[in-house]
Amino acid sequence: MTWCPGLSQSGARQVTGRKGRSRATATLPGRLATAQLDAMEARSSRELQARNYLEKHRIMDLLTYLTSALLFFRPERPREYLISILERLRIARLSGVALPFFMDNSNIASMFEMLDSSNKGSISFVQYKEALKTLGLCTAEEVLKDDGHGVTFDKFRNEVNKRTQEIWSAF
Amino acid sequence: MTRGPSDSGPQGAAALRGSMDATTAPHRIPPQMPQYGEANHIFELMQNMLEQLLIHQPKDPIPFMIDHLQRDNDYVPKIVILGPPASGKTTIAMWLAKHLSTNLLSVESLIAKEYSPLAADARMHYQKFKMVPDMLLIRLMQERLKEEDCVRRGWILDGIPETREQALTIQTLGISPRHVIVLSAPDTVLIERNLGKRIDPQTGEIYHTTFDWPPESEIQNRLMVPAGIFEGETARKLLEYHRNIVRILPSYPKILKVISADQPCVDVFYQALTYVQTSHRSNAPFTPRVLLCGPVGSGKSLQAALLAQKYGLINVCCGQLLKEAVADKSKYSDLIQPFFEKEIAVPDNIIMKVLKQRLDQQDCVERGWVLHGFPRDLDQAHLMDNLGYKPNRVFFLNVPFDSVIERLSLRRTDPITGERYHLMYKPPPTIEVQARLLQNPKDSEEQIKLKMDLFYRNSAELEQFYGDAITLNGDQDPYTVFEYIESGIINRLPKKVP
Numbered sequence: 001m002t003w004c005p006g007l008s009q010s011g012a013r014q015v016t017g018r019k020g021r022s023r024a025t026a027t028l029p030g031r032l033a034t035a036q037l038d039a040m041e042a043r044s045s046r047e048l049q050a051r052n053y054l055e056k057h058r059i060m061d062l063l064t065y066l067t068s069a070l071l072f073f074r075p076e077r078p079r080e081y082l083i084s085i086l087e088r089l090r091i092a093r094l095s096g097v098a099l100p101f102f103m104d105n106s107n108i109a110s111m112f113e114m115l116d117s118s119n120k121g122s123i124s125f126v127q128y129k130e131a132l133k134t135l136g137l138c139t140a141e142e143v144l145k146d147d148g149h150g151v152t153f154d155k156f157r158n159e160v161n162k163r164t165q166e167i168w169s170a171f
Numbered sequence: 172m173t174r175g176p177s178d179s180g181p182q183g184a185a186a187l188r189g190s191m192d193a194t195t196a197p198h199r200i201p202p203q204m205p206q207y208g209e210a211n212h213i214f215e216l217m218q219n220m221l222e223q224l225l226i227h228q229p230k231d232p233i234p235f236m237i238d239h240l241q242r243d244n245d246y247v248p249k250i251v252i253l254g255p256p257a258s259g260k261t262t263i264a265m266w267l268a269k270h271l272s273t274n275l276l277s278v279e280s281l282i283a284k285e286y287s288p289l290a291a292d293a294r295m296h297y298q299k300f301k302m303v304p305d306m307l308l309i310r311l312m313q314e315r316l317k318e319e320d321c322v323r324r325g326w327i328l329d330g331i332p333e334t335r336e337q338a339l340t341i342q343t344l345g346i347s348p349r350h351v352i353v354l355s356a357p358d359t360v361l362i363e364r365n366l367g368k369r370i371d372p373q374t375g376e377i378y379h380t381t382f383d384w385p386p387e388s389e390i391q392n393r394l395m396v397p398a399g400i401f402e403g404e405t406a407r408k409l410l411e412y413h414r415n416i417v418r419i420l421p422s423y424p425k426i427l428k429v430i431s432a433d434q435p436c437v438d439v440f441y442q443a444l445t446y447v448q449t450s451h452r453s454n455a456p457f458t459p460r461v462l463l464c465g466p467v468g469s470g471k472s473l474q475a476a477l478l479a480q481k482y483g484l485i486n487v488c489c490g491q492l493l494k495e496a497v498a499d500k501s502k503y504s505d506l507i508q509p510f511f512e513k514e515i516a517v518p519d520n521i522i523m524k525v526l527k528q529r530l531d532q533q534d535c536v537e538r539g540w541v542l543h544g545f546p547r548d549l550d551q552a553h554l555m556d557n558l559g560y561k562p563n564r565v566f567f568l569n570v571p572f573d574s575v576i577e578r579l580s581l582r583r584t585d586p587i588t589g590e591r592y593h594l595m596y597k598p599p600p601t602i603e604v605q606a607r608l609l610q611n612p613k614d615s616e617e618q619i620k621l622k623m624d625l626f627y628r629n630s631a632e633l634e635q636f637y638g639d640a641i642t643l644n645g646d647q648d649p650y651t652v653f654e655y656i657e658s659g660i661i662n663r664l665p666k667k668v669p
Contacts, residue, residue: 053228063217070213071204078211079240086237
């Protein structure tokens with residue numbers, strides 16, 4: 001991972017140091033080969049550990065949300081602003097108060113209106129999937145079922161809220 | 172400027188519509204966003220936070236992040252100074268610590284710590300074996316680095332890590348320096364130098380009989396000869412050092428700098444100080460908005476063309492823009508035409524309108540631009556600034572008058588093929604061609620002199636307005652100047668040393 005260069009490499013070398021000395025393989029190339037394999041394993045296990053951590057706590061989603069909030073509201077003092085958002089998140093999780101969503105109901109309504117330019121009350125399935133992708137609420141590979149009737153406003157709003165809730169509950 | 176969440180709806184929706192109606196069309200991100208991001212170093216802020224999260228992997232990320240943001244210690248000094256004995260490490264480390272007002276950690280200072288069972292242990296070990304075991308040293312260091320003053324003001328490690336194992340353990344604990352300085356000098360010089368080493372027992376400062384003799388006689392009287400400075404001892408220590416350093420250096424590939432210790436102490440100090448105060452290249456997304464200023468004939472158009480070709484920036488030449496506006500018979504052509512006919516300068520607000528139209532286009536916003544030929548004086552600069560077009564790199568190309576005359580007055584054009592020649596740098600191939608070459612009346616000496624005077628009258632104010640501008644010597648061949656410009660764009664803007 002490009003973000004933590006010291007982490008993965010160092011863990012590997014440390015293990016090489018310990019294991020390389022205790023293995024009693026006869027030949028030098030043999031010893032080197034086992035050391036290499038150990039190094040790759042250790043490197044990948046530290047990396048795996050780091051990746052699992054990121055996924056479990058949904059750190060990347062949180063950071064994306066923080067960065068978008070910063071760039072959108074452009075506060076004078078970015079650190080204080082970030083601290084205030086994080087405090088609100090912490091309190092919200094402890095006390096069950098509504099989480100500070102990026103888009104609230106009126107935004108979802110306006111978004112739906114923009115998509116439904118001919119005002120027929122529903123948007124096509126492709127538009128719906130693209131909208132969820134743009135909001136970061138679904139990945140490109142996810143398969144959503146297409147019931148053939150188009151997506152109404154209620155269904156759209158419920159789905160957006162449900163997915164946002166899922167993401168936030170992990171923080 | 173803050174906006175409430177209710178405002179974000181239509182704008183967010185507009186952005187979405189742009190992406191949805193033509194899913195292949197790029198997003199129209201308002202330029203204020205990347206400008207804000209660059210100005211406040213948002214990318215680096217997030218990157219540092221993510222690094223800390225991954226190193227410590229706290230069970231509760233949100234309080235950890237709040238603490239990290241409040242500490243605000245992303246840019247405190249975190250320096251490691253390594254080097255052979257007698258290279259002047261301790262002296263440099265002490266001077267740096269004083270100059271940057273940060274904490275200095277060395278093996279001696281760590282084991283001399285009071286009220287710590289670990290330190291007492293270490294002292295015992297040192298007295299018996301003359302060295303401290305690795306794990307003990309690392310734990311002492313960890314303890315010290317967790318203290319409030321190290322967290323808030325940074326640290327300088329003098330001579331730690333001594334071996335590769337120590338270096339790796341430090342890394343796994345998440346302690347990583349941002350700058351590593353290695354002093355190097357030939358062994359003979361070091362052995363000689365070590366013979367003259369003297370220590371002041373009261374302050375711990377190191378002096379030298381030849382190079383660094385204290386002026387006050389009271390200090391001179393109390394100087395002591397330290398142990399282990401004779402040739403045999405020094406040679407042994409040097410051998411061990413060379414064995415270890417080779418395996419430590421690969422752990423710090425991008426942040427390492429080797430400084431020769433075979434020069435006066437002050438020189439080494441200044442080199443170290445400049446290095447420590449530069450920040451490394453970051454991965455932040457960066458759209459260059461470059462402004463090239465300089466007198467006529469300094470090579471601005473050429474450099475702009477090279478930049479546009481290599482980096483895909485949009486070459487915006489002000490004079491060219493105006494001529495294009497007239498030729499296209501656009502709405503501005505009627506406004507500009509009379510000024511062209513009478514050969515007087517086009518007024519600022521018209522230029523600004525044409526420029527604004529060009530800089531607001533999607534390709535300029537997305538790929539960045541290189542502007543030259545505007546602004547020429549302070550009023551124009553203020554006008555551009557007020558409209559929100561702030562360049563993030565400004566270059567002033569300095570060329571002496573004689574070079575300009577040489578470059579411009581020898582320009583010729585062939586009226587039949589349209590090819591441009593220069594009698595010195597690109598002479599015409601045959602006598603026939605040379606016979607029919609014509610010179611542009613604007614390239615006459617008096618005209619050039621007039622334009623240069625005009626530029627230099629306004630340049631002082633412009634240089635003051637663009638405080639971060641980089642001045643370059645334009646009197647070299649174009650590719651050398653281009654390399655200087657490139658390094659100015661790619662590296663971070665240098666912080667002015669106070």
